[in-house]
Structure formats: structure tokens, C-alpha cells
Amino acid sequence: xxxxxxxxxxxxxxxxxxxxxxxxxxxxxxxxxxxxxxxxxxxxxxxxxxxxxxxxxxxxxxxxxxxxxxxxxxxxxxxxxxxxxxxxxxxxxxxxxxxxxxxxxxxxxxxxxxxxxxxxxxxxxxxxxxxxxxxxxxxxxxxxxxxxxxxxxxxxxxxxxxxxxxxxxxxxxxxxxxxxxxxxxxxxxxxxxxxxxxxxxxxxxxxxxxxxxxxxxxxxxxxxxxxxxxxxxxxxxxxxxxxxxxxxxxxxxxxxxxxxxxxxxxxxxxxxxxxxxxxxxxxxxxxxxxxxxxxxxxxxxxxxxxxxxxxxxxxxxxxxxxxxxxxxxxxxxxxxxxxxxxxxxxxxxxxxxxxxxxxxxxxxxxxxxxxxxxxxxxxxxxxxxxxxxxxxxxxxxxxxxxxxxxxxxxxxxxxxxxxxxxxxxxxxxxxxxxxxxxxxxxxxxxxxxxxxxxxxxxxxxxxxxxxxxxxxxxxxxxxxxxxxxxxxxxxxxxxxxxxxxx
Numbered sequence: 001x002x003x004x005x006x007x008x009x010x011x012x013x014x015x016x017x018x019x020x021x022x023x024x025x026x027x028x029x030x031x032x033x034x035x036x037x038x039x040x041x042x043x044x045x046x047x048x049x050x051x052x053x054x055x056x057x058x059x060x061x062x063x064x065x066x067x068x069x070x071x072x073x074x075x076x077x078x079x080x081x082x083x084x085x086x087x088x089x090x091x092x093x094x095x096x097x098x099x100x101x102x103x104x105x106x107x108x109x110x111x112x113x114x115x116x117x118x119x120x121x122x123x124x125x126x127x128x129x130x131x132x133x134x135x136x137x138x139x140x141x142x143x144x145x146x147x148x149x150x151x152x153x154x155x156x157x158x159x160x161x162x163x164x165x166x167x168x169x170x171x172x173x174x175x176x177x178x179x180x181x182x183x184x185x186x187x188x189x190x191x192x193x194x195x196x197x198x199x200x201x202x203x204x205x206x207x208x209x210x211x212x213x214x215x216x217x218x219x220x221x222x223x224x225x226x227x228x229x230x231x232x233x234x235x236x237x238x239x240x241x242x243x244x245x246x247x248x249x250x251x252x253x254x255x256x257x258x259x260x261x262x263x264x265x266x267x268x269x270x271x272x273x274x275x276x277x278x279x280x281x282x283x284x285x286x287x288x289x290x291x292x293x294x295x296x297x298x299x300x301x302x303x304x305x306x307x308x309x310x311x312x313x314x315x316x317x318x319x320x321x322x323x324x325x326x327x328x329x330x331x332x333x334x335x336x337x338x339x340x341x342x343x344x345x346x347x348x349x350x351x352x353x354x355x356x357x358x359x360x361x362x363x364x365x366x367x368x369x370x371x372x373x374x375x376x377x378x379x380x381x382x383x384x385x386x387x388x389x390x391x392x393x394x395x396x397x398x399x400x401x402x403x404x405x406x407x408x409x410x411x412x413x414x415x416x417x418x419x420x421x422x423x424x425x426x427x428x429x430x431x432x433x434x435x436x437x438x439x440x441x442x443x444x445x446x447x448x449x450x451x452x453x454x455x456x457x458x459x460x461x462x463x464x465x466x467x468x469x470x471x472x473x474x475x476x477x478x479x480x481x482x483x484x485x486x487x488x489x490x491x492x493x494x495x496x497x498x499x500x501x502x
Contacts, residue, residue: 035220036498037239038240039223039225039235040222040243041245041247041359042359043056044059048185050122050130051129051181051182052131055410059222060204061189062492063492063494064190064494064496065185066188076490079166082099082100082172093153093157096150097116097150101211105186106188107176109177113147113149119171120136122178123169123170132169132411135170138155138156157442159448163413167490168491190206190207190214194219201221204219220495242478243476244475245473246475249306262477263474265474266473267470268410268473271467272471273467274296275405275407277400288347291345292374294337295373296370296374301370301469309474312469313328313469316409316414316418325453347378352380352382353379355406363405391405395424410488431458432464435454481498481501483498
């Protein structure tokens, strides 16, 4: 006959086992959850951050699966990554990186300077498919004199070089696995891919041989929930523990009143634009571009589409950046001015345009409001909703088949995209390009600030696009969940520091 003590011990053991299978770990007499299910609005097209422009890729893999020489932290500061330290030559052309010891890839391959040389040379190659190839064009050479040392020589000084090396597009990959990272990502990060259930979720598990501090979480599941109402239902039902970016900002008050949750509103790098395809002859006329800008009530879009979450902007620059210049007054909301400019441009009888809208609610909801505002000045706009894959093929790549689109550019400090000759919105300005060249060659922060403000002014006065608002980061999380980023200085859901309180 079993003793009462044995029965109690058996029951306790069963409780521990059940807790473990439910994602809990027994610690000091209490149970601390060690798994996380996070809802995300979009499924990535693949999982290789060095070969795609979709933010949804980095939002899963950055810092979790893949790492770079440097990394951007939650405050937007550059920190050591796979390089534990570096020195910069007096002429600011040569960066000598010292790599960490004991770093391996998920498949057990060792990481050394040859991998850095391969990764950077691959990113800057003529045949590179890197979405941010411009980050690497200033590199003249990459040398690997010994396994722990990398020497990068630049063509000219680049004040943002260490920051650029912290982007998701600059992570380190292994030559042996680089070509299969789309579906089988192999990085050096503290988590590795457990499974990708297409159309549903990506699951990561903590690796045992990570070179750095082990995360508190044993597993993380990113669940794809594109529908805003479904996001709310999943949170309330406990199917997900957090939504870092809520598609329905109007529901935040509901979650603020619920003690089970915490609402955190922060900033992003997402400049939300009404993009004008300047490959179209119509938009080569600055009067037409300016007319559309005057037709748009930005605050009405923030209020109507985002329920007040967001900051109107007048150029392609984040308001929280020290170099930000408020240029919302360059083309203020003025429907009569819009009609007058359209008449001057020969379009007194109005225009008919097509606006292709990707899935995010800021685009779909914002598009409806903008279409009504444009209609009021004589511009009829056909709204065409497309999925991300079609948006990337029709708008961003290929033939750039669109008149208008709405999208939020979430890459950090990316004003330089307007200097790219083949970029999708087709803008060109010799004056702007000259300023960007000068920024690249300037290290002094005060001078760089003035140059960034000059660049912002050129874009605003040219009406390079219609600059709508800076996207807010509207997150909801379980009340006992700590460590998620409040702001988004880079496209990331870095869970390496996330943990549950007991």
C-alpha cells in the first residue's frame, strides 16, 4: 500500500510535469512561464533578412535567429554584436573588428572572419539581391587576416557605417547554408527555427550552445493574425500573449481597462506615405504633386484611420530623431489651392487614378479617407486591395504598375532611398543627391544635422511624395510579460530579453 507521503510526492511530480508541458518551469516554489506566443499581422514571404524588403522577415528573425557585427538596441543605440570591439582609423576609412570567441551557427559550423568577408562581399556584389544593397556600396574591401579579425576599408568616410552594420540586411551568414536561408534559416542567434507552419505560425526554440547569455524563454511562437478583429479575439481568449502592433487601435482603451493586459504605445521608424509614381508623366509635373498634397488632411487620416495614434509629418524623417524638422506647413491642407493647381496643370476637369493598397489597416483605412479627400478636389481614385506578394511584384518591383499607393517605410534613418536611381517611386533630384553625398562624407554631428534638415526640406518642397504620418507602435501584452520593446528603432521583435514575472 502506498503511503500518503508517496501520493503527495507523485501528485507534485505530476503537477510539475503538466506545468512543463504547458510552458512553465518550477523555480523556487513558484511557476514562471518560459514560452511566448506573439501575434504578428503579416506572414513573411521567407526568412532570409539579406534577401527581402518585407519588414515581416526582420520582425521574426532579427537578433533572435540572425546577428550582425553590431546590433541596434531597444533605445536605437549601436551595441557590439558578433564583433566584441572595433577601432577606426584617423581618416575614418578603415574599421578593424575583433570577433567574439566560441560563436557557432545553428548547424554547428564555426563562425569566424571568413564568414564576415563572405557576408559583406555577397551583400555588395553586383548580383546581390539584398534589399538594402546601398548600405554596402561604400565598402572598398573586406579582409580577414586571421580568424578573429576583420578589416573593412571604405571608399569614403561613412558616418553611419556602424549603424548600417546593425541592420537586419547586414547579418552574418554561413557560405554553406546561405542559399537555403529562405526556408531553413541558419544564423548565430540564441534561437533556432523549430518549424514554420505556412499560413499559421513560425516557432523558434532556444539553443543550448549559444555564445552569449541564454534567453529566459525556451520557445517563441509567432502566430500570423492579419485580421484586426481576430487579433483582439486571440488576445482576449489567451491564444496569444502579446500583439506588438495592433491592427485595431480603437480597441486599446478596452485593453487598458482590463487588468490582464498592459497597453504600451511607442514610436516606430515608419514614415507612412502616399506614394506618387513619378514614372508616370502625370506626376512629373510638380503642380500635380503639390495639388494632391494640398488635398490631404493628414490629421483627419490619423484620427480616422489610426484613432489618434500617429504624428503628421511633412518629409521623410522620424519626429523623434534629433535632426527632425517640422515641415508640415510646406503643403498644408488647402482644397481650394489643390483645385487651383490642378487647373494650372491643365486638369480642371479632374483626374482618374488607381491606388493599390497593401493589407495593413493604416493603408486600407487610410486609402478610403484619402480617396474621399481627393474626390473633393476632382480626383477620382479607384482603390485596389492587394496582398503583400502582389504589392511587392506590382508596385515595389517589376514594372511599378501603380499610380498611388500607401505604405509605411519602417527602415531606420532611410531618407537616402530618395537618392536611389531605380527606386520604385522614381524620384530624382541632383540637389538632393548632392546633400546625401555630403552627409556620407561628414562625421561631425552638428553638420550632419543641418544636412539632414536640408535634405528633408528638398523633399518637402519637391513634394517627392505626400508625407502623411509617423506610424505609432501600439502594443498590447500580458500584464506579467516583461522585456518587449516599447519603441521600434529597427524592424524587430527582439525576444532575447523577454521574460515572465512570477
